[in-house]
Amino acid sequence: MVESRLVGPVRIVGVGLLGSSIGLGLSARGIEVVLADASPTHLRIAIDYGAGRAAGPHDAPQLIVVCVPPDVTADVVARELEAYPDAIVTDVASVKLAPLQELRARGADISRYIGSHPMAGKERGGPLAGRADLFLGRPWVVAAHDGISYQRANAVDDLILDLGATLVEMTPEEHDRGVALVSHVPQVISTLLARRLTDAPGSALNLAGQGLRDMTRIAASDPELWVQILGANSDPVREILLAYRDDLDRFIESLTDPTAPGAERKVAEEIAGGNAGVARLPGKHGHDRRFASMVVMVDDTPGQIAKLLHEIGELGVNLEDLRLEHSPGAELGLVEISVLPEAVARLTEELAARGWRIAG
Amino acid sequence: MVESRLVGPVRIVGVGLLGSSIGLGLSARGIEVVLADASPTHLRIAIDYGAGRAAGPHDAPQLIVVCVPPDVTADVVARELEAYPDAIVTDVASVKLAPLQELRARGADISRYIGSHPMAGKERGGPLAGRADLFLGRPWVVAAHDGISYQRANAVDDLILDLGATLVEMTPEEHDRGVALVSHVPQVISTLLARRLTDAPGSALNLAGQGLRDMTRIAASDPELWVQILGANSDPVREILLAYRDDLDRFIESLTDPTAPGAERKVAEEIAGGNAGVARLPGKHGHDRRFASMVVMVDDTPGQIAKLLHEIGELGVNLEDLRLEHSPGAELGLVEISVLPEAVARLTEELAARGWRIAG
Numbered sequence: 232m233v234e235s236r237l238v239g240p241v242r243i244v245g246v247g248l249l250g251s252s253i254g255l256g257l258s259a260r261g262i263e264v265v266l267a268d269a270s271p272t273h274l275r276i277a278i279d280y281g282a283g284r285a286a287g288p289h290d291a292p293q294l295i296v297v298c299v300p301p302d303v304t305a306d307v308v309a310r311e312l313e314a315y316p317d318a319i320v321t322d323v324a325s326v327k328l329a330p331l332q333e334l335r336a337r338g339a340d341i342s343r344y345i346g347s348h349p350m351a352g353k354e355r356g357g358p359l360a361g362r363a364d365l366f367l368g369r370p371w372v373v374a375a376h377d378g379i380s381y382q383r384a385n386a387v388d389d390l391i392l393d394l395g396a397t398l399v400e401m402t403p404e405e406h407d408r409g410v411a412l413v414s415h416v417p418q419v420i421s422t423l424l425a426r427r428l429t430d431a432p433g434s435a436l437n438l439a440g441q442g443l444r445d446m447t448r449i450a451a452s453d454p455e456l457w458v459q460i461l462g463a464n465s466d467p468v469r470e471i472l473l474a475y476r477d478d479l480d481r482f483i484e485s486l487t488d489p490t491a492p493g494a495e496r497k498v499a500e501e502i503a504g505g506n507a508g509v510a511r512l513p514g515k516h517g518h519d520r521r522f523a524s525m526v527v528m529v530d531d532t533p534g535q536i537a538k539l540l541h542e543i544g545e546l547g548v549n550l551e552d553l554r555l556e557h558s559p560g561a562e563l564g565l566v567e568i569s570v571l572p573e574a575v576a577r578l579t580e581e582l583a584a585r586g587w588r589i590a591g
Numbered sequence: 592m593v594e595s596r597l598v599g600p601v602r603i604v605g606v607g608l609l610g611s612s613i614g615l616g617l618s619a620r621g622i623e624v625v626l627a628d629a630s631p632t633h634l635r636i637a638i639d640y641g642a643g644r645a646a647g648p649h650d651a652p653q654l655i656v657v658c659v660p661p662d663v664t665a666d667v668v669a670r671e672l673e674a675y676p677d678a679i680v681t682d683v684a685s686v687k688l689a690p691l692q693e694l695r696a697r698g699a700d701i702s703r704y705i706g707s708h709p710m711a712g713k714e715r716g717g718p719l720a721g722r723a724d725l726f727l728g729r730p731w732v733v734a735a736h737d738g739i740s741y742q743r744a745n746a747v748d749d750l751i752l753d754l755g756a757t758l759v760e761m762t763p764e765e766h767d768r769g770v771a772l773v774s775h776v777p778q779v780i781s782t783l784l785a786r787r788l789t790d791a792p793g794s795a796l797n798l799a800g801q802g803l804r805d806m807t808r809i810a811a812s813d814p815e816l817w818v819q820i821l822g823a824n825s826d827p828v829r830e831i832l833l834a835y836r837d838d839l840d841r842f843i844e845s846l847t848d849p850t851a852p853g854a855e856r857k858v859a860e861e862i863a864g865g866n867a868g869v870a871r872l873p874g875k876h877g878h879d880r881r882f883a884s885m886v887v888m889v890d891d892t893p894g895q896i897a898k899l900l901h902e903i904g905e906l907g908v909n910l911e912d913l914r915l916e917h918s919p920g921a922e923l924g925l926v927e928i929s930v931l932p933e934a935v936a937r938l939t940e941e942l943a944a945r946g947w948r949i950a951g
Contacts (some may be wrong), residue, residue, distance in 0.1 A: 350798050370798050401794060409795030411774040413803045417784060421806060422865030423838045424780055427772065429833060429868045434761065437771035438710050438730050439872050442945035443777045445805035447872065451863035458859045462849040465677055469846040471787060476843065478783045479836055489822040499818045505782030505810035508789045512799055512807065526719065536913075550896065555913040563640060565719060590636075590719050 235260040242267065242292035244307055246277035248353060249323050250298030254282030256394045258515030259363045265290050277358040283586040291315075294386045301459040305333035312340050319386045320344045325410060326463040327374035335378075345384045346374040348406060349396060356453070364395070371396035374403040397518045411467035415567040418449055418457060419472060425450035495515035511527070522551045523570040525579060529564045536566060539587065540582035546581050547579065595620040595747035602627065602652035602678070604667055606637035608713055609683050610658030611721030614642030616754045619723045625650050651675075654746045657682040665693035665767035672700050679746040683771060687734035687763035689823040695738075703891045705744045706734040708766060709756060710774075716813070724755070731756035734763040769863060778809055778817060779832065785810035795800035882911045882929040885939060888948040889926055899910040900949065906941050908934045 240263040242483050243250045254264045254277060264283030268274040278285060295311045295318045297304060305323040321342055324330055327346045334341050351369040353360055368460045373384065392396045399408065425447040428436060461468055478501075485497040529535040536555065543550055552569035570578060579589050600623040603610045614624045614637060624643030628634040638645060655678045657664060664684040671680050680703055684690055687706045694701050710728040713720050731751045733744065740842045751758045761769065788796060821828055838861075845857040889895040896915065903910060912929035925950040930938060939949050 232712070266761050332643050348799050352800070370801075372798065399794070399797065403792065405792075409792070409798050412787065412791055412795050413799040416787070417803045417806050419842060420780060420784055421802075422862055423835060423842060424777060425865035425868035426838055427776070427835055427868065428871050429864060431772050431871070432765075432769070433871075434759070434765065435772050436871055437731045437759065437873060438732065438769050439773040440710050440712070440729075442781075442809045442873060445808055447865075447869040448776050449802045450804055450869040452862065452866075454862035454866065456857045457862045458855050461846065461858055462855060464845040465849040469843055472839065472846070475783060475787055476836070476839055478786055479832065479839070482779060482783060483829055483832050483836065485729060486821065486825040486832070489825040495818050495822060498821055501786070501816040502782055502812065502814035502817045504789060505785035505807075506812075506814065508785035508787065509807040509810040511791070511793075511796055512804065513797060528719075534901070536910070537897045537901040537904060540900065541894075544894055544897060550915075552912065553896065553915040555910065 235262055235393045237262050237386065237393050239263040239292055240265055240290060240292050240483075241390070242286060242295045242311075242315070243292060243298060244268070244295065244311060245298035246273050246282060246358045246361075247298060248356045248358075248360045249349065249351075250296070251277045251282045251358035252351075252363065252365040253296055253323075253390075253394065255280070255296065255361050255363040257390075258283055258367065258424075260393055263392070265292065266299065273358050277361070280358055280361065282358065282361060286413060292318045294318060294390060295320045296390065300324075301326055301463050305314050305330040305337075305339075308344060309337060309339045310335060312343055316340075318343065319383055321347045321387045321390070323347060323349055325414070327372070327406045329463040331374070331376060331403050341376070341378040343379065343383060345376065345377075345379045345387050346403065347387055347391070348372045348374065348410070349391075349394075351396075357446070366391075366394040366396040369396050370399045372399045372401050372406050372409075374406050375400050376403065397572075407464050408467045411464055411471055414463060415464055415468045416471045417476070418452060419461070419468065421447055421450040422452075434494070484579060523554075523572040523575045524567050524569045525575055526589040527566045527568060527582060528590050529566055536562070539566060542570070542582070542585060543578065546578060548578050595622055595753045597622050597753050598653055599623040600625055600650060601750070602646060602650060602655045602671075602675070603643065604628070604629045604655065604671060605658035606633050606642060606718045607658060608716045608720045608725075609709065609711075610640045611640060611718035612639045612711075612725040613656055613658065613723050613750075613754065615640070615723035616726065617750075618643055620753055622753070625652065628942070633718050637721070640718055640721065640722060642718065654678060654750060655680045656750065656904050657684075660816060661686055661690070661823055662682075665697075665699075668704055669694060669697060669699045669821060672703055676700075678703065679743055680704045681750070682711055683707060683940075685820050687732070687766045689702040691734070691736060691763050701736070701738040703739065703743060705736065705747055706737045706763065707747055708732045708734065708770070709750070709751075709754075711756075713945065724752040726756040728777040730759045732759045732761050732766050732769075732830075734766050735760050736763065739898075765943065767824050768827045771824055771831055775821060775824055775828045776831045776835070778812060779821070779828065780835070781807055781810040786835050787866075809828075813890045828865075883932040883935045884912075884927050884929045885935055885949060887926045887928060887946070889940060897925060899942075902942065902945060903928070903938070906938060907936050 241257055242265045243254050244267045246266050246268045256262050265286040266277055266283040267286040297307050304322050308320055308322055349366050349371040351365050485494050548570055553565040561570040562572050583589055602625045603614050604627045607628050607630045617624050625646040626643040627646040636854055657667050659667050661684040664682045665816040668680055668682055709726050709731040711725050730892055845854050908930055943949055
């Protein structure tokens with residue numbers, strides 16, 4: 232059993248993907264979890280799955296995590312604050328300003344409420360989609376506000392750290408603008424692109440490759456959920472979409488006469504602007520840009536890669552990431568090695584001296 | 592050696608990703624391949640890599656495959672038609688009408704030319720990105736035209752079938768409209784979304800998840816190449832972008848007052864429309880389905896991966912692909928191993944018996 236920060240019991244209201252994942256993660260750490268859900272079927276599945284036990288009349292939760300759809304979040308949070316006057320309450324809804332405003336408006340005791348939002352999800356929902364490690368290494372925003380003391384908010388920090396997530400503190404406004412850009416606008420754009428496929432000839436769709444598939448994957452998302460999210464965050468989303476439309480207009484204009492003087496330069500600048508934008512995204516784990524990579528060509532025999540890695544180890548260089556590419560027709564395999572940038576020059580030299588072929 | 596339809600020799604002009612992949616694939620089938628490239632370095636790498644031999648003065652190719660950027664395709668095709676009066680010539684450029692029109696305009700012998708376009712690619716280019724199995728199961732369009740006889744065009748069909756691709760016959764116009772929808776418009780939309788990240792606060796970018804990453808992956812594409820593609824296919828691309836802009840305007844309008852009567856229904860209909868569009872995409876293609884993968888958890892120490900690979904070799908299992916994931920801060924690395932599906936059960940059992948932790 233891993234040591235945990237939270238004492239528990241923790242009460243989870245709503246056992247969909249997020250609620251059941253939190254329950255599984257905390258249970259795995261030996262923290263007592265009690266579960267509640269409007270659907271008795273979901274509740275039973277989550278309990279069977281190991282996410283916690285059913286809530287009872289005498290539970291005294293230290294922390295309550297509300298994991299229900301955005302449009303009922305404030306409602307359920309208010310009810311929980313009243314029902315458990317000693318508990319700290321948080322929620323995991325993907326908008327943070329609207330629930331706080333609604334709780335304020337109805338005079339709820341927000342000295343015990345602080346909203347949060349784990350940046351983790353899956354295409355599938357429901358308790359059985361839950362995973363104890365869903366939050367591992369993922370950002371989890373705590374939407375700070377002045378109405379709750381630092382000490383009380385601590386329970387939410389403990390929850391996040393116990394689940395292996397990375398705590399990110401933001402104001403509700405910063406959070407909502409941020410997710411508008413990185414999540415809500417991409418959803419709208421994916422949806423609108425997918426709509427263009429509706430009346431396309433099948434012969435064209437048969438040509439689709441990974442690019443289109445990647446870009447329309449999230450277009451398969453649940454309309455009911457997204458009506459709530461976009462409705463609750465419409466201003467930041469609309470603002471970004473307006474700027475995006477200006478860019479689109481300019482792009483369409485540059486295609487109107489692609490051989491006009493300057494038209495090619497304009498298109499190239501647009502594509503280069505996209506290059507620059509995507510380069511700003513942090514690496515897969517937020518840190519991959521720290522590393523430089525090099526490619527070593529190896530003979531297509533089993534022992535070669537082990538030998539290479541062994542020699543890299545002998546040279547005292549730490550391998551940060553590794554990819555193997557092997558083309559069935561080729562006489563060589565390619566090993567792409569990521570190391571700290573300062574190690575590249577020496578490693579290239581030493582490996583070349585030992586007879587390895589460095590491809591770049 | 593697998594039996595092949597083509598007799599060869601096949602001459603490949605341009606040994607970037609596509610040219611080198613075609614060379615590797617044909618060489619693996621025992622077909623004689625001769626290579627030419629404007630860059631002596633690229634040519635040397637492709638030859639070392641096993642894609643073919645250097646072109647000589649007495650080559651008599653049956654088929655010539657021109658694999659150069661779109662804006663020089665017609666030029667190189669015309670030159671090859673003249674230099675090899677007995678050969679059939681094809682190209683692999685991602686637009687098909689413009690090169691044909693240009694060849695017609697300059698009076699080239701198009702009775703020996705038929706354009707084609709393999710729907711396969713990778714983010715990385717260059718000869719070393721080549722893979723013999725790049726085209727396996729992928730659509731490969733032959734852009735039919737009346738100027739070439741059925742019998743002569745046969746050599747291109749043989750090329751496609753020998754490389755394991757799926758032959759799709761279309762007119763150049765159908766092809767260009769199709770790729771505008773499934774490839775060129777997605778490129779523009781990804782670029783424009785990525786542009787929105789340019790001046791975003793880093794705190795927002797840190798929240799980015801897989802959705803945004805997937806949608807901006809192709810925004811990292813080469814501006815020079817895309818200027819050529821979009822310029823050569825501007826009318827179909829522009830037409831789709833205009834329809835897309837109408838959808839976008841309507842969406843923005845529905846977010847202007849999200850609580851107005853009917854506004855929620857409109858947003859829900861948009862999202863549902865996206866659901867319907869993406870559902871029309873045929874199932875995932877690709878060669879990687881031949882392999883099954885498993886994840887092994889390793890301690891974060893240099894020798895561990897070499898040890899694991901060494902033991903997999905001892906067990907006589909061929910490693911088809913390998914990915915290392917290492918989350919900073921975590922005490923474990925995850926090694927994702929791809930092997931033939933029939934090897935998974937035994938490998939799991941044997942590695943577990945040797946004390947390795949198999950994560951799935």
